[in-house]
Amino acid sequence: MAHHFAIFEPERDLADLVTLWQSTVGSQWPLSAERIQLVLNGPEAHHFALREEGRLIAFAATFQSPRGHDKVGHLAALLVAPDKQRRGIGSELHDVAFNYLQQQPGLRAIQLGSIYPRFWCGAPTNLPVAPFFARKGWHLDEIVYDMVRDLRDFSIPTRIVERMQREGIRFEVATPETIDALRAFEEREFYNWLRAVNYMASVGDYQDLLIAFDGERVVGSLVTSSPRSNPERTDVIWQGLLGEDAGSLGSVGVAVSERGRGIGIALVAYASEILKQRGVRNCYIDWLVLTDFYGKLGYENWRTYQPSWREL
Template identity: 25%
Template sequence: MENTDIKLITKDDLDDILAISGESFPAEYNVTKVSLRQKLIDDADKFDEGSLIIREAISGKPIGFIGTKISHSELYPDTGWISIVAVARDYRRNGYGRLLVSKALEALHSVGVKRVSVGQEFHNFFSGIPNPNDENMGFFNALGFAVNEGSHFDLEAVITDNTYIESFDNSVFIGEFKVKTYNDDYDELMKFLDAEFPGRWAYEVDTAIKAHKDPSEIVLLWDKRDNKVVGFCILTSYKDDEGKKTGYGGLGPIGIAKALRGRQVGNFLLRESLVQAKLNGIVRVNIDWTILVKFYGQFGFIVKRTYIAAYKELQ
């Protein structure tokens, strides 16, 4: 487009992309300066050639931006992600968003990417199209993306003074199971994950442990009889720009052995994990990328954000 400049995003653009994000995403989607720096500017999977900002040529005023990432994992060969894309309010419906996505897709295709998803990368802002109204879904449809029919969600709950947690009867389970935080249990944990949750969950837990994740944020369910891991839950304490805990945190992934399902053992592990989250100083918990609204709802979790998955095959 005439009278505009498109350049690669750098750390110097952070304030401008934050301002555009503030106009583009509802506050509950938590696109903050911290998340933009951590999940885009400094993210190891950021694809520089496909992460662009467009400005007015003379004034330098920011018009819009796109952040893309590329897979470095064998789990997702030839895969890229549109991590985030937004256009400032005054410039919408003028083709800038389509231009940014088209240029990013060209760059991704040039390095061998064959499939591009909206969100869903390892350190994602969104697990699909955020706030998937007709306009947002239509935008990606028009660019040739296949948009799923079903929604998925992020859920949240305050866990202090939470009667659902406090009234849970764990006496049925404590004779057979014990819950402990991680204590150099790598071999047992990975044996369990490779058998029950191979792929992304096993990869993410392995990566977290090797990055020295706080052991108090890895909760393990043990079978007392066999002394083996039969369930796990990952907690995360979110931090501010200075590295201080904010009281806001995440829970998940979480899972139990297939043989135990249907016995409400998952309820027990969830409850014990929430108790551990409180011990870690977490007040409000986010559970992302799930359709299990009823399961988590029994502990007071409600839908906070909605997404729809979308992807495009590159020819």
């Protein structure tokens, strides 16, 4: 049966979506109404809602965003009420959302999940969804990880401090004076992360951009968040699991020519120390594959996802 999927309207639908969220994924992935709404405000948002006898029984979220010089679409969430599953509704809603994205001009690919903001960066492996998405044509062959570390017993290892002294590397949070040098670095080395740096500067979160300098040269950087960050940011949304004092770090990058000098791991160590001093207990690093790298500083695997992209 073809259903009528309405456009999601927050004023009308958000409270019911929170109920649907709780009954479908909320026990594994608890989220407040405020955080659900923050994520749903993502770029070029277009979400679908299905009601039956007034009750919201299914929901899908889509965004579109730049990826490098391209534009990509995102199937950011798909939920069907437990008592309405196995009736073809999820499949139909998936196709409606996917077809909607496919018809948008200029899209190069569609991602299962989203980049920023995101609920998930792929199919979460702690939900029994892989068979469904595989049937819908998504290849789920890889695994990516989130890691977490309780910072209460963290301190920067002496060997890292000494190595950075030998290498002549210093670490500073960005300021209005250094932000342009950081922008130039990202544009040259990590074009995909330039947008994040610009966004953070636009909301005033300079203190969350940590820069590694060799003399006056920017040689590496990363992004942090803490409860002091601008409340619009969604770098960590799982405070229901990690605590309201959770923080995060990510987008760890070292210039290609400077790799192997210990700068990458030192960036993570200095950022962890800064976050600890800002009162962060659990530090979250998401969507990564280099678990051994972060494991060197005591970060441990937390949750896992199967990412999937379909080029158009």
